[in-house]
Amino acid sequence: MSAAAAGDGPWLDDAAGRLVRPFTVSNGRTRPSIALDLMSQVMATGVTPLGYLGPEHGQALELCLAPVSVAEIAAHLRLPAAVAKVLLSDLVDCGALTTKPPVTHHHPTDRALLEAVLDGLRRQL
Structure with a gap:
């Protein structure tokens, strides 16, 4: 087994990937206690959570010093969006x-917006 990547800590391995299954991070929960979508913005309040929540909660909280989307948090933590939503809802519930x-200036089904997203994805491939 190779060493964990720098900055990833003991939970990630270069060859094996995530060493802890995502459902264990959320204690088996699959639904957040509040409604969040991928574009919802979250931000730290400065309140310190009482009790132990887990290392992923702390990592998520550090990422939220400025407003950030749920999708970005999930990507940085390398977690499925459903698990990230559960973690973030825990932090909202405790006031942290x-x-x-999300702030949108377009209707979500605006054809021009969808075409711009498609063009951006094509450039990435």
Whole structure:
């Protein structure tokens, strides 16, 4: 087994990937206690959570010093979005995070917006 990547800690391995299954991170829960979508913005309130929540909660909280989307948190933590939503809802429930709906200037089914997203994805491939 190879050593963990720098900065990833003991939970990730270069060859094997995540060493802890995502469902264990959320204690088997699959639904967040609050409604969050991938574009919802979360931000730390400065309140320190009482009790032990887990290392992923702490990592998520560190990422939320400025407003950040749920999708970005999931990507940085290398967790499925459903698990990230559960972790973030835990932090909202204890007062450590605040959330607000995404700021959009377009209707979600706006054809021009969807075409711009498609063009961006094509450039990435």
